[in-house]
Amino acid sequence: MEYKAKEVLRKHGVPVPDGQAVSAPDQIRSISGPVMVKAQVLIGGRGKAGGIKPANTVEEAKKVASAILGMNIRGYVTKEVLLEQRLEVAKELYLSITIDRSRRCLMFMASPSGGMDIESVSEDRILMQPVDPLIGYQPFIGRKVAAFMGLPPDQAAQVADICGKLHEAVVDEDAELAEINPLVVTKQGKVIASDAKITIDSDALFRHPEFESLPDDLTPLEEKAKKLDIAFVQLDGNIGVIANGAGLTMATLDSINMYGGKAGVFLDLGGTDDPEKVKSAMMLMKEANPKVVLLNIFGGITKCDTVAKGVLEALEGKKPSFPIVARIKGVNEELGRSMLKDAGMIPASGLSEAAELASKESLRRV
Amino acid sequence: MAVVVDNNTKVVVQGITGYQGTYHTLAMREFGTKVVAGVRPGKGGETVNDTPVFDSVADAVRETGANTSCIFVPAPRCKDAAMEALDAGVRTIVVVTEHLPVLDAIHMVSVARSRGVTLIGPNCPGVASPGKAKVGILPSKIFKPGHVGVVSKSGTLTYEIVNAITERGIGQSTCVGIGGDRVSGTNFIDVLELFQQDRETKQIVLVGEIGGTAEEEAAEFIKANVKKPVVAYIAGRTAPPGKRMGHAGAIIARGRGTAESKIKALEAAGVRTAKLPTDVPELLK
Numbered sequence: 277m278e279y280k281a282k283e284v285l286r287k288h289g290v291p292v293p294d295g296q297a298v299s300a301p302d303q304i305r306s307i308s309g310p311v312m313v314k315a316q317v318l319i320g321g322r323g324k325a326g327g328i329k330p331a332n333t334v335e336e337a338k339k340v341a342s343a344i345l346g347m348n349i350r351g352y353v354t355k356e357v358l359l360e361q362r363l364e365v366a367k368e369l370y371l372s373i374t375i376d377r378s379r380r381c382l383m384f385m386a387s388p389s390g391g392m393d394i395e396s397v398s399e400d401r402i403l404m405q406p407v408d409p410l411i412g413y414q415p416f417i418g419r420k421v422a423a424f425m426g427l428p429p430d431q432a433a434q435v436a437d438i439c440g441k442l443h444e445a446v447v448d449e450d451a452e453l454a455e456i457n458p459l460v461v462t463k464q465g466k467v468i469a470s471d472a473k474i475t476i477d478s479d480a481l482f483r484h485p486e487f488e489s490l491p492d493d494l495t496p497l498e499e500k501a502k503k504l505d506i507a508f509v510q511l512d513g514n515i516g517v518i519a520n521g522a523g524l525t526m527a528t529l530d531s532i533n534m535y536g537g538k539a540g541v542f543l544d545l546g547g548t549d550d551p552e553k554v555k556s557a558m559m560l561m562k563e564a565n566p567k568v569v570l571l572n573i574f575g576g577i578t579k580c581d582t583v584a585k586g587v588l589e590a591l592e593g594k595k596p597s598f599p600i601v602a603r604i605k606g607v608n609e610e611l612g613r614s615m616l617k618d619a620g621m622i623p624a625s626g627l628s629e630a631a632e633l634a635s636k637e638s639l640r641r642v
Numbered sequence: 643m644a645v646v647v648d649n650n651t652k653v654v655v656q657g658i659t660g661y662q663g664t665y666h667t668l669a670m671r672e673f674g675t676k677v678v679a680g681v682r683p684g685k686g687g688e689t690v691n692d693t694p695v696f697d698s699v700a701d702a703v704r705e706t707g708a709n710t711s712c713i714f715v716p717a718p719r720c721k722d723a724a725m726e727a728l729d730a731g732v733r734t735i736v737v738v739t740e741h742l743p744v745l746d747a748i749h750m751v752s753v754a755r756s757r758g759v760t761l762i763g764p765n766c767p768g769v770a771s772p773g774k775a776k777v778g779i780l781p782s783k784i785f786k787p788g789h790v791g792v793v794s795k796s797g798t799l800t801y802e803i804v805n806a807i808t809e810r811g812i813g814q815s816t817c818v819g820i821g822g823d824r825v826s827g828t829n830f831i832d833v834l835e836l837f838q839q840d841r842e843t844k845q846i847v848l849v850g851e852i853g854g855t856a857e858e859e860a861a862e863f864i865k866a867n868v869k870k871p872v873v874a875y876i877a878g879r880t881a882p883p884g885k886r887m888g889h890a891g892a893i894i895a896r897g898r899g900t901a902e903s904k905i906k907a908l909e910a911a912g913v914r915t916a917k918l919p920t921d922v923p924e925l926l927k
Contacts, residue, residue, distance in 0.1 A: 375744055377824045377854045377891065380751050395896055409752035450743055479890065480743035482718055507888040522822055522888025523796025523851055526877035527919045533880045534918055542881075544888035547740070547779075547797070574798040574805075576767075576781040577662070606781060606801070627802060628920045 277316050279358045281454075281474040288445035290438055290456075291468045295360035301338040301345065307331070310362040313340045317352040320393070325349045330362060363470055368458035369425055370394055370402075371438065373446050375453075382407045382446065384439065386421045390458035413443040427461070434467035435459070449487075450480030497564055504556050507546060513538025515638045516566035516598070518557060520545040520578045528572045531627055537635030540566045547577040554586025562596065569598055570634040571616075572627060575606025582608075584615035595620065599637050603630035644771035644816045645791070645836040645843070646734060646760060647675075647710065651775045654679040654702040654732070656723045657714035658690050662738070666714070666779050667693055673782045675775040678706040699723075699730040710734040712768065712777045720764065721746040728753055736777045737763030737827070744890070747825040754827055761827030765890070767797040767819035780817065788813015790926060791837035793830055794849035795822045795856075795889070799877060803849060803919050810923040815843040822851065822889030830860035838868050845871045845926055848913070852878030853892045853899040861907035873925040874908045875916045876901045 315327030331337035368391035376383035384405040418436035453475040501508030519525040624630035658680025679702035686697035711727040754761035768778010773787035794800040850857040879901040883894040
């Protein structure tokens with residue numbers, strides 16, 4: 277959320293406009309001069325959708341806020357608005373730090389063409405400046421970034437300073453993305469973060485419990501799965517796939533597709549050997565209510581009988597509303613397979629056969 | 643010959659007293675790996691299944707001559723464990739630990755690479771050279787000694803493919819699971835280079851997945867440097883954009899990282915790509 281990102285930036289000394297976030301118009305008591313009222317949703321293109329509007333008085337701000345609150349912006353309902361000091365914009369720049377996977381480092385991206393999607397800026401207008409992890413952030417990096425922006429010396433010095441502070445924010449908060457777009461140069465010559473987005477590395481939340489409750493771009497079932505530490509993605513087909521391991525689960529989806537089926541759920545158990553986790557996974561699958569379920573297990577850390585036990589517990593001895601095609605391979609496969617077969621599941625010996633059977637079932641059950 | 647791990651590998655297991663550490667120490671031994679030591683601060687002097695436990699990696703290296711570390715330490719302490727191994731002079735490190743913060747991975751991996759240490763992972767199943775040694779959690783039963791080198795971002799999908807080629811009587815020189823995180827210590831190119839030089843490896847299987855551009859970079863490298871035949875499978879052809887598919891790195895973001903782009907790049911480099919994982923054995927000859 278923009279205002280949360282700005283709180284983080286402010287904490288690390290990056291200049292941001294004064295602002296207040298509200299969830300109802302009557303929370304607005306006073307404003308410090310002309311403001312922008314900005315919808316707080318987790319999606320871009322708010323301006324075009326009518327989610328950002330100016331206001332000059334408290335009355336006006338209330339009116340605008342009540343129009344924007346509740347607004348549906350590309351599928352996201354606006355629950356909060358940010359009232360923010362209106363900037364007199366002279367120039368819009370772009371500045372971000374991301375993870376560069378190939379170079380294995382943090383990467384500054386900077387452009388004198390801010391205010392638009394960086395993807396639409398031509399490459400010669402973008403500077404990519406890596407931060408060598410062994411050298412760390414040094415002020416020369418900020419100077420190099422600032423020089424690329426083509427600004428007068430006092431403004432360049434402000435940009436260089438912001439680079440250092442943005443890097444500090446990324447490292448201290450374990451962000452995997454920190455983007456300021458636009459980074460505004462005001463008519464008064466002040467450089468200030470007008471809009472910002474920060475994504476925290478979910479694997480680093482153990483160091484940042486304060487971020488645990490931040491909203492995510494997930495469906496209710498996906499949200500539930502996340503709390504259970506299960507990788508769960510809803511798709512637009514009707515076959516529910518449960519497998520262990522991300523690559524194997526993806527390969528199972530692809531195999532189904534080859535046989536004319538379409539996956540509706542991607543559920544990766546990961547490397548668990550806890551029947552309770554398998555049980556919760558199967559309960560989630562029941563809630564998702566696919567036409568067919570394909571269970572594809574290559575046992576290692578995850579033992580086959582553990583999976584069978586969890587699945588059977590979730591079904592509580594009742595016949596599920598969908599057929600289950602089960603392909604069980606690896607550690608304790610005989611045991612797991614016979615447990616599932618006794619419960620009436622359709623056995624398959626290989627991945628291709630399982631994919632074919634599940635696809636056929638899904639097409640038959642219209 | 644084989645690559646990364648072989649008969650000269652002497653393993654110290656960091657986090658040996660945990661459930662996974664204890665279980666896989668035994669499994670590695672049964673595979674024929676020389677597991678010479680374990681580390682658990684505060685438990686020095688004890689033994690786990692006859693393996694001596696030390697308080698520090700430095701102690702383990704000094705007392706046993708360990709040259710390879712296998713790390714099972716949980717994510718919050720994983721970077722510390724890897725840095726300790728680097729400081730103790732270990733030459734190969736396999737990081738099994740998953741959910742490592744990406745900034746920790748960046749730091750740990752840069753130090754390893756700057757010192758010429760081979761670090762595999764994080765979030766990887768490890769490395770197996772059948773008939774010689776395995777370091778990590780790969781299931782022993784699926785392997786057979788032979789001449790196919792396998793490099794993969796995935797765990798269980800690798801098992802699936804290795805199992806399929808073993809069932810067809812085709813053995814492997816070494817299988818390297820490099821892990822599916824965004825930042826890995828060893829990438830496809832590093833392993834392809836090793837396989838190209840390795841006399842035991844005659845053919846190569848590359849198992850990739852959506853996200854990032856590592857497969858495209860591997861394709862460039864293959865075109866220019868790899869003379870041995872390469873077969874590839876890319877998982878995630880039907881994955882939707884913007885959704886993280888299990889692995890931290892498996893996401894199609896801003897139009898980049900699609901399976902199509904990877905398959906196209908690999909085929910342009912003369913790599914035969916399998917439509918299904920079970921088609922891989924067919925393409926090996």
